[in-house]
Amino acid sequence: MKLYDLLKHVSYTVVQDGDPVISDVIYDSRKVEEGTVFVCLKGYTSDGHRYAQPAVEKGAAALVISDDLDFAVPENVAVVKTADTRLALALMSAEHFGNPAEELMTVAITGTKGKTTTTAMIAEIFEQAGIKTGTIGTLGIVYGGNTYKTDNTTPESYEIQKALRAMIDAGCKAMVIEASSIGLKHSRLAGMTFDAAVFTNFSDDHIGGVEHKDMAEYLYCKSLLFRQCRKAAANCDDPAWRDITKDFAGDILTYGFSEQAQLRAKNDRLLSENGFIGVHFETEGLKTLSLDVGVPGKFNAYNALAAICAVSFFDIPDKAIIDGLKIAHVQGRVEPVSVPGSYSLLIDYAHNALSMENVLTTLRQYNPNRLITMFGAGGNRPKVRRFEMGETSGRLSDLSVITEDNSRFEDVMDIIEDIKTGLHKTDGKYVVVPKRKEAIRYCMLNAEDGDIIVLAGKGHEDYQEIKGVKYHMDERELIREIIEEEKLS
Numbered sequence: 001m002k003l004y005d006l007l008k009h010v011s012y013t014v015v016q017d018g019d020p021v022i023s024d025v026i027y028d029s030r031k032v033e034e035g036t037v038f039v040c041l042k043g044y045t046s047d048g049h050r051y052a053q054p055a056v057e058k059g060a061a062a063l064v065i066s067d068d069l070d071f072a073v074p075e076n077v078a079v080v081k082t083a084d085t086r087l088a089l090a091l092m093s094a095e096h097f098g099n100p101a102e103e104l105m106t107v108a109i110t111g112t113k114g115k116t117t118t119t120a121m122i123a124e125i126f127e128q129a130g131i132k133t134g135t136i137g138t139l140g141i142v143y144g145g146n147t148y149k150t151d152n153t154t155p156e157s158y159e160i161q162k163a164l165r166a167m168i169d170a171g172c173k174a175m176v177i178e179a180s181s182i183g184l185k186h187s188r189l190a191g192m193t194f195d196a197a198v199f200t201n202f203s204d205d206h207i208g209g210v211e212h213k214d215m216a217e218y219l220y221c222k223s224l225l226f227r228q229c230r231k232a233a234a235n236c237d238d239p240a241w242r243d244i245t246k247d248f249a250g251d252i253l254t255y256g257f258s259e260q261a262q263l264r265a266k267n268d269r270l271l272s273e274n275g276f277i278g279v280h281f282e283t284e285g286l287k288t289l290s291l292d293v294g295v296p297g298k299f300n301a302y303n304a305l306a307a308i309c310a311v312s313f314f315d316i317p318d319k320a321i322i323d324g325l326k327i328a329h330v331q332g333r334v335e336p337v338s339v340p341g342s343y344s345l346l347i348d349y350a351h352n353a354l355s356m357e358n359v360l361t362t363l364r365q366y367n368p369n370r371l372i373t374m375f376g377a378g379g380n381r382p383k384v385r386r387f388e389m390g391e392t393s394g395r396l397s398d399l400s401v402i403t404e405d406n407s408r409f410e411d412v413m414d415i416i417e418d419i420k421t422g423l424h425k426t427d428g429k430y431v432v433v434p435k436r437k438e439a440i441r442y443c444m445l446n447a448e449d450g451d452i453i454v455l456a457g458k459g460h461e462d463y464q465e466i467k468g469v470k471y472h473m474d475e476r477e478l479i480r481e482i483i484e485e486e487k488l489s
């Protein structure tokens with residue numbers, strides 16, 4: 001595509017004329033190849049303008065800048081200037097990949113909590129309706145059974161546009177994306193109009209450092225999503241919803257437990273039956289449904305409501321909603337694993353005291369026969385983490401099963417001793433089973449009816465790091481092996 005075609009929606013001035021054919025849009029000089037356009041981004045640690053000269057030396061045919069350059073750009077290289085090169089990158093990337101968002105059903109989720117879960121729920125509902133769906137968020141870029149890791153929850157605009165085109169090529173018809181406030185602030189989502197945007201909730205997070213100046217800026221950045229969507233839904237039980245959606249031109253579909261909500265939830269209760277851990281609730285208003293959601297905690301009723309609102313903007317049968325919400329889960333986050341027996345086995349990523357506290361407190365509300373937590377702690381990381389995890393599990397679990405995690409260059413038994421130090425501050429019971437697979441086996445063979453067992457620490461990871469080597473280790477596989485080895489049925 002010619003440079004000026006790529007720049008179709010960008011406001012710019014020409015510094016050095018030329019309209020070369022552009023082979024790719026690049027924002028990292030190390031990736032520049034002959035015939036590409038290099039977009040100079042001013043970052044937190046460095047400034048892309050500093051890399052304009054090396055980019056030209058590597059064959060860049062054009063430069064997009066916001067600041068003047070301190071070298072003489074060869075005449076055969078076109079240069080354009082724009083106020084915001086991140087915005088330009090987004091608009092050019094969308095053009096470069098043929099505006100893929102326009103070929104997909106698109107949903108974006110913003111909010112302090114619940115983005116990943118709601119995204120997974122919407123994708124599962126779409127899939128149940130026979131709509132192949134890709135997702136982008138904290139878990140990476142996911143489509144067609146593959147996951148591609150990203151540096152950010154909301155990746156750089158070029159990566160988003162590229163992923164959208166790849167999703168279409170793989171047969172996807174829908175895409176759900178987590179819109180982080182930082183992603184919105186940095187125009188990573190610019191150049192797209194989402195079919196639907198959803199606000200989940202707003203609380204203190206991401207303030208300071210390289211993130212947001214203050215809560216007002218955080219709120220403002222979240223609100224930007226509602227300037228680029230066709231339909232919008234919001235959790236009206238969260239008072240921030242009006243401010244966050246104020247720029248949306250149409251009517252907002254509201255959800256929540258309160259009377260004012262257009263999609264209202266009622267009769268919620270925590271569900272724990274035959275290994276199924278979740279939340280039941282019914283809806284009225286926009287839809288009358290009775291739902292069993294397969295992830296624990298009342299907050300997941302809110303996430304489910306958000307998902308229902310989002311899919312209600314499309315022609316999705318209620319059955320797909322009911323079935324999708326029953327099986328939707330986020331990989332590695334209170335992820336249920338089906339096992340023979342009348343207990344629940346969950347895999348969770350919690351690998352510090354705070355996340356462990358959150359998960360165990362949520363699960364405590366289910367009044368399990370016993371809450372059993374199996375965990376270890378990472379080597380070559382602050383020891384205080386181990387003490388705290390030991391103490392948290394000791395306080396909140398009926399039994400702690402202490403084992404190995406990524407021990408890295410430390411001795412597993414030394415790490416376990418540190419965990420025990422924390423645990424001894426409580427009167428929590430514990431056993432030590434150093435090999436992780438054996439610890440899982442111990443949990444499964446000793447499970448009683450109604451127990452909830454949490455395998456904490458690894459979550460979605462499929463490796464274990466020991467002495468600089470990452471060995472393959474997927475807890476789902478270990479569980480399957482144990483079922484076979486022990487002939488459990």
Ligand SMILES: CC(=O)N[C@H]1[C@@H](OP(=O)(O)OP(=O)(O)OC[C@H]2O[C@@H](n3ccc(=O)[nH]c3=O)[C@H](O)[C@@H]2O)O[C@H](CO)[C@@H](O)[C@@H]1O[C@H](C)C(=O)N[C@@H](C)C(=O)N[C@H](CCC(=O)O)C(=O)O
Nearest residue numbers: 027028029041043044045046048152153154156180182210
């Ligand atoms: C603070 C921040 O947001 N940084 C983001 C930013 O990086 P940066 O601008 O600081 O990059 P930089 O290193 O200063 O480089 C500036 C430019 O020079 C270029 N460069 C650099 C070196 C070189 O040799 N050649 C070259 O061309 C770089 O490619 C870049 O274009 O732009 C990058 C590309 O988009 C992001 O990956 C990066 O996210 C970092 C990893 C990050 O941690 N961001 C956090 C704050 C974030 O975005 N978080 C949100 C929310 C997460 C949540 O909800 O929990 C997210 O969406 O992930």
Ligand SMILES: Nc1ncnc2c1ncn2[C@@H]1O[C@H](COP(=O)(O)OP(=O)(O)OP(=O)(O)O)[C@@H](O)[C@H]1O
Nearest residue numbers: 111112113114115116117118138201299302303358
């Ligand atoms: N709707 C909600 N309200 C309050 N807390 C929630 C909600 N949904 C999830 N949580 C809590 O937040 C944690 C993270 O959930 P999730 O990954 O879905 O959110 P997120 O917005 O993607 O978060 P992050 O930006 O931290 O990745 C959950 O483990 C749970 O403890």
